[in-house]
Amino acid sequence: MSYDPHIGPSSSASVATEQATILAPGLGDWLELARPRQWVKNLFVLTPLLFSGRATEPQWVLKAIAAFAVFCVAASTVYAVNDVLDRIADQAHPTKRERPVASGRISAPQALTFAVILAVLAVISAAFVRPAFAMVIGAYFGLNVTYSAYLKRVVIVEAFVIASFFLLRLIGGSIAVSVTPSVWLLLCGGLLALYLGFAKRRHELVVMGEGSAAHRSVLQDYSTPFLDQISVVLLSVTVIAYIMYTLTSQTAAQTGTEVLTYSTVFVLYGVFRYLYLVHEKGRGSPTETLLTDRALLIDIALWMLFCAWVIYS
16 A cells, blocks of 8 residues: 555555445445334324224234334435435535435445345335235335336425325324225324425425435425425315314214314414424525424324324213
């Protein structure tokens, strides 16, 4: 190895060191590639269990937990593939450039191999939960491929596709516990996911500024005022859909009372709190906001406890 007393070891040695790092990523790198913090989104899978009235029956609780775990594996599959596809764009982002693939700590072939293993594991495990649930996982993978290949560059449509991922979680959770999801529950989940998606786009516009299009090409078709208008519409429709669910769904009918409607106060506080954090505190990532804002966590916990009390008492 050659050595220059002024600049240290030669560049070839540096390259060799970088290659060694890529060839031997640590456990922390693999965990970061799997993004376990993002698994909080998969709590949507457990929602049908809560509102079906079956959360006190062990067999259905186990099925729901298994479905949640399968979706976590499936989501990590998608994150690994997306990190490979978006590694160039991620390098232009102030925080995403530190991701394992974008930073070079895990090579693209290694990440894709990791994704294939997870995908096979997810499909096989889903079939054990219920064969129909495996079809939902397959649809989740297929839609993600379509999104990554084309739809993510189509303005507005890309946000609807992201919302559909959450609908698949609700549908998958319903299949796992053998119930038919209420149309109002699907509307609430889809509309909420749509709102969160547009809020995230607003955050990216604010953070990235003029360089936002280099990170995500579709951002050049959005503007902050436009996304603010969409937020107002979506919040209004989401709250109305939730009220209708608490009044007209089969779950509401089984309680024999309208008390479930009072849980709307928690929903209102939650969406207003998130709106406040986006506009006044500069936050935008739903996952990071949920995991770091104590008031929002308390509100969600109170909402779940109140709904459980009404449904199971």
